Amino acid sequence: MTAQNRLRRDAERNHETIVTAAIAVLADAPEATMADIAAASGIGRSTLYRHFPDRQSLIAAIYARVFAEAGEIVRARLDAGVTGDPIEVLVDLVISLAGLGDRYRFLVNHEEHLHAKEANDGWRRRMPLRSYIDRAQAAGTLRDDLPADWLSLVLGRLIAAAARHEFADAQARRASVGATVRSLLTPA
Amino acid sequence: MTAQNRLRRDAERNHETIVTAAIAVLADAPEATMADIAAASGIGRSTLYRHFPDRQSLIAAIYARVFAEAGEIVRARLDAGVTGDPIEVLVDLVISLAGLGDRYRFLVNHEEHLHAKEANDGWRRRMPLRSYIDRAQAAGTLRDDLPADWLSLVLGRLIAAAARHEFADAQARRASVGATVRSLLTPA
DNA sequence: CAGAAGTGGGACAAGAACGTCCCGCTTCAG
DNA sequence: CTGAAGCGGGACGTTCTTGTCCCACTTCTG
Numbered sequence: 001m002t003a004q005n006r007l008r009r010d011a012e013r014n015h016e017t018i019v020t021a022a023i024a025v026l027a028d029a030p031e032a033t034m035a036d037i038a039a040a041s042g043i044g045r046s047t048l049y050r051h052f053p054d055r056q057s058l059i060a061a062i063y064a065r066v067f068a069e070a071g072e073i074v075r076a077r078l079d080a081g082v083t084g085d086p087i088e089v090l091v092d093l094v095i096s097l098a099g100l101g102d103r104y105r106f107l108v109n110h111e112e113h114l115h116a117k118e119a120n121d122g123w124r125r126r127m128p129l130r131s132y133i134d135r136a137q138a139a140g141t142l143r144d145d146l147p148a149d150w151l152s153l154v155l156g157r158l159i160a161a162a163a164r165h166e167f168a169d170a171q172a173r174r175a176s177v178g179a180t181v182r183s184l185l186t187p188a
Numbered sequence: 189m190t191a192q193n194r195l196r197r198d199a200e201r202n203h204e205t206i207v208t209a210a211i212a213v214l215a216d217a218p219e220a221t222m223a224d225i226a227a228a229s230g231i232g233r234s235t236l237y238r239h240f241p242d243r244q245s246l247i248a249a250i251y252a253r254v255f256a257e258a259g260e261i262v263r264a265r266l267d268a269g270v271t272g273d274p275i276e277v278l279v280d281l282v283i284s285l286a287g288l289g290d291r292y293r294f295l296v297n298h299e300e301h302l303h304a305k306e307a308n309d310g311w312r313r314r315m316p317l318r319s320y321i322d323r324a325q326a327a328g329t330l331r332d333d334l335p336a337d338w339l340s341l342v343l344g345r346l347i348a349a350a351a352r353h354e355f356a357d358a359q360a361r362r363a364s365v366g367a368t369v370r371s372l373l374t375p376a
Numbered sequence: 377c378a379g380a381a382g383t384g385g386g387a388c389a390a391g392a393a394c395g396t397c398c399c400g401c402t403t404c405a406g
Numbered sequence: 407c408t409g410a411a412g413c414g415g416g417a418c419g420t421t422c423t424t425g426t427c428c429c430a431c432t433t434c435t436g
Contacts, residue, residue, distance in 0.1 A: 008381055008434060033423060044384040049425065150364050153353055157345040165341055176338050179376065188370045196404060196411055221393060232414040237395065383432070394421080402413070 015051050017041050019061050026062070034058075066100075073097055078132045086136040091181045093129075094155060095174055098162035129155065143187040154184065203239050205229050207249050214250070222246075254288075261285055266320045274324035279369045281317075282343060283362055286350035317343065331375045342372065 007015065021041035025032045032040075034055060038048040052058040077093045130152040136142035158180065167173035195203065209229035213220045220228075222243060226236040240246040265281045318340040324330035346368065355361035 010434065011382055014382085034425090035423080046385070046427085047383055050382080054425070146364055146367060147355075147360075150353055150355070150368075153349050154346065154368060157349045158342065161341050161345045165338055167335075167338070172335075176334050179334060180338075180342060180372065182376045183374060184368065184371050186371060186374075186376055188367065188374050198404065199412055202412085222395090223393080234397085234415070235413055238412080242395070243393095377436100379435095381432105381434075384430095385428105387428090388426080389424105390426105391424080392422085394419105396418080396420105398415105398417090400414095402411105404409105404411075406408095406410105 011051075014041075014043060014047065018043060018048060018051055018058070019065055022058055023062055023065070070097060070100060073100070074128060078128050086132075086142045087182060087185045089132075090155065090185060091178045094159050094162065094181050095177050097159045098173070098177060100163065143185060145187055151185075155181070158184070199239075202229075202231060202235065206231060206236060206239055206246070207253055210246055211250055211253070258285060258288060261288070262316055266316050274320075274330045275370060275373045277320075278343065278373060279366045282347050282350065282369050283365050285347045286361070286365060288351065331373060333375055339373075343369070346372070 018037070018041045021043075022037045025037050025040045029036070034048060035045050037058070038045040041048065048058075052061065073096050074093065077089055077096070130148060133142065133148040133151050137144040137148060158177070162173065162177045165173075167176060206225070206229045210225045213225050213228045217224070222236060223233050225246070226233040229236065236246075240249065261284050262281065265277055265284070318336060321330065321336040321339050325332040325336060346365070350361065350365045353361075355364060
């Protein structure tokens with residue numbers, strides 16, 4: 001039982017390499033082929049299949065990876081509860097997630113055009129954003145003239161847009177995105 | 189020269205039928221096959237190919253169609269110039285375009301995952317939204333603390349989101365989307 | 377250093393979609 | 407009514423991708 005399943009170190013590294021490369025490749029070529037991904041990983045196609053028996057497994061691994069990264073960011077911001085000003089919390093969250101850039105962009109692409117089980121079941125379920133908004137609205141610290149699901153959808157789109165858009169520089173991005181979120185969350 | 193190229197009436201009708209059906213099919217199955225589209229049109233696959241020699245031609249025709257429809261909406265709102273309150277003009281525009289619903293949704297999907305020439309060259313070029321924002325900002329009637337291209341990107345995303353989201357009813361949609369746009373365009 | 381674990385590359389079969397062609401039938405237009 | 411225009415449907419060849427398998431080679435690990 002002492003986990004015979006341990007891979008050799010190089011294999012383990014390859015595993016990582018593949019996922020990383022796959023994320024990068026799929027980011028701007030969502031239709032990329034397994035062969036493409038293997039090539040981009042600098043790895044043989046058969047090796048790719050050795051690590052991920054089929055395309056789905058690879059996609060699943062990618063989702064797991066990005067969920068982990070995004071989840072960390074989200075948790076760091078939202079888990080504290082609704083103590084601070086939710087608007088600033090959300091501003092920070094949107095900017096940070098947008099900073100994931102390429103990876104988040106990829107996620108969005110796939111959420112669009114594979115209406116994948118991974119995307120819907122996994123994604124929304126793990127996203128505490130919606131429930132954070134719920135809580136903040138209940139606590140009366142966030143506008144509640146807009147439904148929480150609509151608000152969280154819009155914020156999600158905003159993140160995607162911010163990740164993709166080319167601002168003059170990083171600071172301009174912070175400023176524009178921040179101002180946008182603040183306006184959005186402030187009732188007229 | 190008197191346009192021998194005129195199709196027979198039934199053929200012409202089929203042409204329309206195909207485009208319409210294709211829009212509907214591709215709306216929720218962007219990967220739909222030519223055979224799928226033919227089937228959905230109630231038309232033989234070979235006839236489909238007779239009308240559109242390849243997939244690209246069909247897509248192009250669809251874009252043309254949607255551009256026409258969306259263009260009409262946009263022109264009706266934006267061509268008047270920047271006379272009225274640009275915020276209300278844009279609120280109306282976003283709600284109307286979102287109302288295109290299925291068709292717009294399809295556009296967005298394809299803009300995402302085919303970074304198609306049609307999508308980028310055609311779409312943005314024809315979208316007077318950006319230039320409208322420019323003019324309104326220049327005229328001092330619209331917030332100019334956010335760059336026009338960012339603003340128009342966000343509005344575009346908002347339209348897509350609104351088209352896709354299921355609100356309680358049509359009126360709720362008008363209300364939520366309207367409030368969102370108004371907030372967005374009102375500096376904090 | 378020896379053997380196990382992992383790799384690369386190529387060959388292969390299966391399946392999907394594309395686009396082409398043809399032939400006999402239906403429908404329009406004059 | 408009749409010829410031309412258009413249609414359906416099926417058969418094809420092609421290309422691309424997937425996933426499998428194998429075998430000789432390299433790289434870890436103990």
